[in-house]
Amino acid sequence: MRNVVFVAPFFLATTIRFLESVLSLENVRVGLVSQDPINKLPGNLRGRLAADWRVADALDANHLVPAVQGLATKMGGVERLVGALEELQVPLAQVRERLRIPGLSVEAAQNFRDKSRMKTVLQENGLPCAKHALARSADEARKLIDDLGFPVIAKPPDGAGARGTYRLEDANAFQEFVHHFPISERRPVLFEEFIQGEEHSFDSVMVDGQPV
Known part of the structure; x- marks a missing residue:
């Protein structure tokens, strides 16, 4: 079973569809990071999460690092870190780099964000x-x-x-x-x-x- 953390700064309709797709993957346990309160997420999705963590600013790598570390403790590690928003891709890459999680690099993220x-x-x-x-x-x-x-x-x-x-x-x-x-x-x-x-x-x- 692979542990995946999905970052959703806000529970927008499009973001929820991405989260639902991740939750539908086989052999995957999903943790969620958001700055929205968890009760704003539809109940049928909340019940499928392995864990969740709320932050003040989900677009800031300095806020995301302790959240991902906290979820890693709850879930027994984190093997992938993903998010749908384009604005998230550089901070997600920065978190991966700091916590040594495989995935898109900071350089690659900056190459399409800038x-x-x-x-x-x-x-x-x-x-x-x-x-x-x-x-x-x-x-x-x-x-x-x-x-x-x-x-x-x-x-x-x-x-x-x-x-x-x-x-x-x-x-x-x-x-x-x-x-x-x-x-x-x-x-x-x-x-x-x-x-x-x-x-x-x-x-x-x-x-x-x-x-x-």
Whole structure:
């Protein structure tokens, strides 16, 4: 029997569906970490958990480490640590690294969470990407846009989906953007050239670096 800890910061409908799938796996005991009270979870799922642990901030590795350690004591060890939210992937990797739990590494998690870094990695491996650059000030952004040209796409480097993504048509739109979202070292913005075309997506499952 394998002990798995699932981290669900909030009991969102999508997260609950992922948790239900993990609970349905054969030969798996599931522990749960969340910042939501356990009574918010449907009763039919609560009864299938081996253990649970509540934290103040389930997106912070420093909060997750003692929670996972506590569940390991209750369950007799933890062999896997998983979660569905994209925003969780770096802190989960940090916890795995500290507690020596197998799984996605910090470097790999950062390579897809930081979209500027992701595009650089893809380009280095022969996959074409839109021209892009990370700006840490409004002046730096203006110089980048001089090269990219309008319209330009502005987004947070650690965004998920299309949240926080804007198409800036001209200099006036840029000024309005930086007024509402000041650019700084702590809050850099990724700028990309705007490309028109068909959009496609694909998913894959990898085991030991090989698609299955």
